[in-house]
Amino acid sequence: MFIIHCPFCGEREQSEFKSGGEAHIVRPRQPTELSDDEWAEYLFMRKNIKGIQFERWNHAHGCRKWFNMVRDTSNDEIKAVYKMGEKPPIK
Amino acid sequence: MLNYNQSLPENVLLQDLQMKEVKPIMKLIVRGKKRDFFSAIGKSLNMLLPAEANTSSQSNKLTAVWLSPDEWMIFSNEPIDESTNYYETEELLNNNISKLNLGAITDVTDQFVMINLKGSKIFELFQSGSPFNFNDFQNKKGAVVQTILAKIDIIIHNQDKNIVNLFVRRSFSEHLFSWMKDAASRL
Numbered sequence: 001m002f003i004i005h006c007p008f009c010g011e012r013e014q015s016e017f018k019s020g021g022e023a024h025i026v027r028p029r030q031p032t033e034l035s036d037d038e039w040a041e042y043l044f045m046r047k048n049i050k051g052i053q054f055e056r057w058n059h060a061h062g063c064r065k066w067f068n069m070v071r072d073t074s075n076d077e078i079k080a081v082y083k084m085g086e087k088p089p090i091k
Numbered sequence: 092m093l094n095y096n097q098s099l100p101e102n103v104l105l106q107d108l109q110m111k112e113v114k115p116i117m118k119l120i121v122r123g124k125k126r127d128f129f130s131a132i133g134k135s136l137n138m139l140l141p142a143e144a145n146t147s148s149q150s151n152k153l154t155a156v157w158l159s160p161d162e163w164m165i166f167s168n169e170p171i172d173e174s175t176n177y178y179e180t181e182e183l184l185n186n187n188i189s190k191l192n193l194g195a196i197t198d199v200t201d202q203f204v205m206i207n208l209k210g211s212k213i214f215e216l217f218q219s220g221s222p223f224n225f226n227d228f229q230n231k232k233g234a235v236v237q238t239i240l241a242k243i244d245i246i247i248h249n250q251d252k253n254i255v256n257l258f259v260r261r262s263f264s265e266h267l268f269s270w271m272k273d274a275a276s277r278l
Contacts, residue, residue: 008160009144009237013222016239061244062237063144063159 005081008063020056022046023068024088050074054088099204099268108210108275110268116205117167117178118258123194124161131194135187136165136180147233147248153180156235156248164246164258166205176200203246204264206257206271212278213255217247219274241270 002014028034028042047053053073058066070079070090080089102111121132121140133139138150140163147156155165171178184196208216214225223238234249243266246258259267 011224012238015222061239063162065159 002076002078004057004069004078006059006062006065007067007081007083008065009059012059012062016059016061018058018060020058020066023054023056052079052090056084099206099264103268103272103275105210105275105278107212108208108216108278110206110208110271110275112264112268113170113205113207113256115171115173115200117171117180118199118203118205119165119178119181119184120158120162120197120199121155121165121184121188121194122162122197123188125193127191128188128193131187131191132184135183141235145235147235149233154248156246158235158237158246164199164203166258202261203258204261206259206264206268208255208257209253211253212275213253215278216271216275219278220270241267241274243267 003011004014004017005011006017025042028038031039034042050073053071055069055071056066057069058064066084067081068084068086068088069081070088071077072079082089099112103109123129123132129140136150136153136155138148138153138155140155141148141157144157144160147154149155149168152168153165154168155163158164165180167180178198178200181196181198188194189196214229217223217225217240220241221238223236228234228236228247228249231249232251236247238245238247240257243259243263245267248256248258250256
């Protein structure tokens, strides 16, 4: 269990949040032109990094807003939290 | 208000804690982002929606609580007429906001149950089943939080010292009330 700083509500406990998987995955502009492999790559394949990972989170039991988070998956340290549509503050 | 049976059958009186359902209370969810939306609400209701997170604002008849950056709940300070589903405030906002496409107004009077808690042990009760840190919250009059109590989504409005309004969805209200009754008996 850890504390997450919701960009809208402030500090809340992790149990109020839902993880939404990897962030910054761009939907292909012309899905019909993709091969099955490329489409499967977009739909299903996700990085599973040990280290710094960019993720989407949802404050499901609070303001119900989505936001992005940079988290170190090896120790759950949250490096940054930023709103949807914003660029990651760290690379 | 629709012709529901009373959701919570009794008032609970314990030492230092009193819990009862207050009904019928008109409740509306208002959503909007545009600048015109805020001014239309201000003109219609003669009150401003709270812009700061986790706060509320109040007029003589209504209270508005912050739920998210573009969502608020407005509820009546006093119980309304039980025999009707017509709410003047809703009609007013529908005309001044929904019909002009400035935002959305949803009547949630019958979706939410308002439980009024009084006493010095309110936050001890909440702390026994919620992950939220109530230390600062309990001293802020008008503070609002959406969180979990006994795994149930709730909205808490800190009305005054030792007086709190709690909103819970109707289908969960009976279970939550019996949980609170049980938890309060062992404080």
